[in-house]
Each structure stands twice: as structure tokens, then as C-alpha cells.
Amino acid sequence: MKIKNHPLDTCDNDNVEITFETDSVVSLRGRMLNYRPGHSVVLFKESPETLASTIGRYITKKIYEGKRCPYCKERLFDEEKSCPKCNMYLDFTSPDIIKILKDFKIGKVIERLTGTEKEKIERGLEENKEMIGTSEAMKKVFQLIRKFAPTDYPVLIIGETGTGKELTARAIHERSNRADKPFVVVNCAAIPHDLLEAELFGYEKGAFTGADKKRIGKIEYANGGTLFLDEIGDMPYDLQSKILRFLQEYTFERIGSNETKTADVRIIAATNVDLDQAVKEGKFRRDLYYRLSVLTIKLPPLRDRGEDPVIMAKYFVERYSKELGKNIKGLTADALEVIRDHPWPGNVRELINTIRKAVVLTDKEFIDVEDLDLKVKCNPQGSGNGEDILNLKRNIEDLERRLLKEAFILAKGNISKVAKMLGISRPKVYKLMEKHGIGEIPE
Numbered sequence: 001m002k003i004k005n006h007p008l009d010t011c012d013n014d015n016v017e018i019t020f021e022t023d024s025v026v027s028l029r030g031r032m033l034n035y036r037p038g039h040s041v042v043l044f045k046e047s048p049e050t051l052a053s054t055i056g057r058y059i060t061k062k063i064y065e066g067k068r069c070p071y072c073k074e075r076l077f078d079e080e081k082s083c084p085k086c087n088m089y090l091d092f093t094s095p096d097i098i099k100i101l102k103d104f105k106i107g108k109v110i111e112r113l114t115g116t117e118k119e120k121i122e123r124g125l126e127e128n129k130e131m132i133g134t135s136e137a138m139k140k141v142f143q144l145i146r147k148f149a150p151t152d153y154p155v156l157i158i159g160e161t162g163t164g165k166e167l168t169a170r171a172i173h174e175r176s177n178r179a180d181k182p183f184v185v186v187n188c189a190a191i192p193h194d195l196l197e198a199e200l201f202g203y204e205k206g207a208f209t210g211a212d213k214k215r216i217g218k219i220e221y222a223n224g225g226t227l228f229l230d231e232i233g234d235m236p237y238d239l240q241s242k243i244l245r246f247l248q249e250y251t252f253e254r255i256g257s258n259e260t261k262t263a264d265v266r267i268i269a270a271t272n273v274d275l276d277q278a279v280k281e282g283k284f285r286r287d288l289y290y291r292l293s294v295l296t297i298k299l300p301p302l303r304d305r306g307e308d309p310v311i312m313a314k315y316f317v318e319r320y321s322k323e324l325g326k327n328i329k330g331l332t333a334d335a336l337e338v339i340r341d342h343p344w345p346g347n348v349r350e351l352i353n354t355i356r357k358a359v360v361l362t363d364k365e366f367i368d369v370e371d372l373d374l375k376v377k378c379n380p381q382g383s384g385n386g387e388d389i390l391n392l393k394r395n396i397e398d399l400e401r402r403l404l405k406e407a408f409i410l411a412k413g414n415i416s417k418v419a420k421m422l423g424i425s426r427p428k429v430y431k432l433m434e435k436h437g438i439g440e441i442p443e
Contacts, residue, residue: 016042026054048095056092063090072307132315133308137300141168144297149175154247156292157270159299161410162349165270166230168297173226178266181225184218189231197239198255207256219252223263232292233273233284243267244288267292272410302344302351312348313339313355317367320359328359331367338369343399345406401436404429 019027028051030044044051063069067076069083069090076083081091092098133139148155149172157165166185173183191199198208202217219227229235235243246252247267251260269292278284302309313331321328331339344350358371403422411417419429 018042020054020058028054048098051098052093052095056094056098060090060092132312133305134311135300135306135308137305138308141297141299144295145171146175148172148295148297150177151295152176152266153295154267154269154292155295155297156275157268157297157299158275159270159272160301160347161272162347163299163301164348165272165299166228168299169226169228169268169270172268173228173266176226176266178225182222183226183228184222185228185230186218187230189234193236193239196236197242200239201242201252202254204254204256207254211256214254217252217254219246219263219265220254220261222265224265226266226268229267229269231271231273232269233271233275233278237283237285240285240288244285244291247288247291302347307340309339309342309344309351310336312351316352316355317359320356324359326359327365328362328367329365332369334369335367335372338372338374342374345402400432404432404436 014031016030016032017027018030019025028044028046030042030046032042044055064076064079068074069076072083074083076090079091083090133141145168155169155172157168159165170183173179186196186199188196198215198217200217200219202215202220203211205211205214229243242252246263246265250264251262253260273284275284275289275293279286279289313336317328317331339351346353354372354374355367357373358367362368362371364371404418407418407421411421415426415429419426422429424432
């Protein structure tokens with residue numbers, strides 16, 4: 001499509017006339033809503049029928065010729081009205097669709113072409129609380145949540161850091177017959193090993209130094225409800241046997257007491273550790289692993305969730321801009337592309353923090369690449385002017401450094417584990433450590 005006259009930066013914003021050359025020459029009148037060089041937005045005053053038969057027909061023709069959805073890049077095999085993957089409309093030859101477009105404010109046109117995407121998010125929030133996802137991987141997770149919730153069997157949730165393991169556990173609890181009872185969280189990695197037993201089972205007065213009064217444990221407090229054991233892979237080996245006994249008999253004793261108590265508690269555990277490997281290494285009890293893994297949910301990392309990062313980013317921009325009273329209308333196309341391509345090592349938690357920070361700091365109507373600060377993370381030594389974004393050597397080194405650092409944190413400095421996570425040899429790990437200035441974490 002060629003624009004015959006394009007003095008848009010100097011024209012009267014309320015009376016714009018643009019002549020297009022497609023199969024024929026057509027002049028359309030409209031009002032300038034937003035002007036940016038190369039990205040002008042005009043609201044045409046012509047009838048929907050006229051727009052559908054001119055611009056709409058041209059855009060639809062180009063979409064079908066390209067055989068790719070312009071939103072999610074899904075391949076198209078037929079001239080379908082909407083994309084089979086993201087459900088966005090592809091046929092703009094209908095006057096009804098043009099009417100819908102004209103009703104939306106600038107900045108919402110792509111996001112709300114039919115309202116489908118927003119309805120998906122709202123429906124997902126209603127059904128899955130704060131868990132948002134339309135990918136096939138997340139649909140399977142939601143199905144398992146609904147299937148597992150009515151039972152009282154233990155559930156094991158496996159996933160990388162930041163994938164939403166606690167949210168998944170809460171979703172199971174809130175759909176169970178225990179929803180009106182406590183949901184108690186214990187982070188096995190955050191509590192010192194010598195205090196974790198007391199935290200779980202409680203203690204009697206005088207049971208040890210500093211025990212100046214009786215205290216009930218998390219298991220007793222969660223009676224009738226759900227106990228969520230986060231990062232159970234970090235639980236001390238000797239304590240695992242006591243958790244196993246509780247799972248078998250639902251009985252326990254407070255520290256310093258011989259009285260056996262009973263608690264009706266459902267156990268949901270989560271880990272980012274490969275428990276199967278931990279069992280082989282003698283770090284996790286085989287019988288406890290089998291007891292926990294009868295019902296298992298594997299949460300996919302954000303990088304394997306298709307268009308979910310983009311959908312979630314749009315939702316969180318709208319959510320946080322409302323919270324802060326800002327008038328942010330969305331994200332630029334470049335920003336969405338960066339979000340789509342970013343590996344998200346911190347998963348959903350990283351995405352949320354990135355969007356929240358961008359909303360707080362930006363003064364623009366549309367969040368751009370610079371606001372996301374992801375380019376800086378990928379190119380910390382770059383010039384900041386965007387020239388390094390295609391520098392293959394620098395990007396590979398930055399990815400190498402980021403993955404090494406992430407593996408180091410997850411492995412707590414264990415070189416053998418780092419090598420296994422990265423799929424390389426120990427000598428290669430040492431060379432990369434020296435190259436990137438990353439040292440061992442002290443014991």
C-alpha cells in the first residue's frame with residue numbers, strides 16, 4: 001500500500017485526508033490521534049463499509065498472502081477468520097469488525113481487536129486466581145489442579161524458581177474441601193536445619209535452651225487444612241523420616257513430649273531440585289519421594305509457554321498502571337518482541353518485577369524496550385544505543401555468564417552440580433568461572 005500524500009506532521013490533526021494506492025486510488029478522511037514518524041495513528045471518519053472494502057481488504061489480503069498470523073506468527077494454512085492459536089481476528093473485510101475497532105482507544109486496538117484476549121485473561125483470573133496462561137502447557141496444569149483438588153492425597157509440584165509453585169498449591173487448596181481451613185506455608189530452604197523440626201512439630205516448654213514456653217508447630221496449626229512444604233528437596237535427611245511417618249499415620253510428637261498427637265493435614269510439597277537424582281545420590285529418601293510423587297504437577301518454565309509472556313506482560317501493565325494511577329496505554333511492538341524473545345531465567349517472578357519496575361519508572365504512554373531494561377541485562381557492556389543487540393559474540397557471552405551464575409546459585413557452589421546443570425565438564429566450569437569472574441560460594 002502506498003500513501004500518495006503524507007505530510008502528516010504538518011497537517012490539521014482534526015482533518016486529515018490521506019490518499020492510498022492499492023489496486024486503485026482511494027482518498028480517506030480522518031482525525032490524527034497520535035503522530036510518531038513512521039507510526040502515525042489516524043481514526044478514519046469514513047463508514048465501516050468503506051473502510052472494510054479498502055484498507056480492510058488490503059490488510060486481509062496481505063495476511064493471507066504471508067500465511068502467518070501477524071500477532072503470534074502461527075502458520076496459516078487456510079483463509080481463516082481468526083488465528084487457530086491466539087484467536088485474534090485476521091479478516092478485516094467485515095464492517096462489524098471495523099465498528100469494533102473504531103470503538104477502542106488508541107493503544108488498545110491490537111490488544112482488543114475482538115476482546116478475545118482480554119476475556120481469556122479475565123476468565124483465567126476468575127478460574128485460576130493470579131495464575132495467567134493460555135498456552136497448552138498451562139492448560140494441562142489447570143486441568144491437573146482441578147483433578148487433584150478434590151482428593152486428600154499428597155501433591156508434588158516441580159518447577160524452576162519463579163514458575164508459581166506456591167500459587168499452584170494455593171489454587172489446589174482453594175478448590176478443595178479444605179478451602180475454609182488454614183493454608184500454611186513452610187519454606188524448608190529458608191529455615192535453619194536445626195530449627196525446621198521445631199517449626200514443623202512444635203515443642204514443649206524447656207525442651208531445649210530458649211524454649212521458655214510451649215509452642216504448637218505448623219502441622220498442628222494446619223489441622224483440617226493444607227501444609228505447603230516449599231523447597232522440600234532442601235529438607236534435612238533425618239527430618240524426612242519424620243515427615244514420612246506423619247504422611248503414613250498422621251501422628252507426631254512435639255519436641256520434648258512423649259504424647260502422640262494426630263492432625264488431619266493434606267501435604268503439598270514443591271521443589272526445584274531433581275528429586276529422582278537426589279534419591280540416587282542418597283540425599284533424599286526414596287520412600288518419601290514415592291509417597292509424595294503419586295500426584296505430580298510439573299510447571300513449565302516461562303520460556304516454554306508460547307505467547308504467555310506477552311499476554312501476561314499486557315495484563316500486568318494494565319494492572320500496575322491502574323494501581324499507580326498512571327495512563328499507560330500498553331507496550332510498543334519492539335517491547336513485546338523483546339519480551340517474546342527473552343529467556344526469563346527468573347520466570348514469572350522476573351516478568352512481574354520487570355513490568356512493575358517499568359510502570360513505576362516510565363513517563364511515556366507506551367512502555368518501550370528501554371523501560372524494560374532487559375536489553376541492558378542482556379548487553380551489560382553494550383553502548384546502550386541498540387547497536388549491540390545483534391552482536392552474536394557479545395550476546396553469547398552474556399547468556400553464558402547469566403546461565404553460569406544461575407546454575408551457581410541453584411547448586412549452592414557445588415561444581416559437580418553446576419557442570420551437570422550446564423551439560424559441560426568440571427574443567428570447563430572452572431574456565432568459565434575464571435573468564436566471567438565468578439567465584440565459589442563459601443560454605
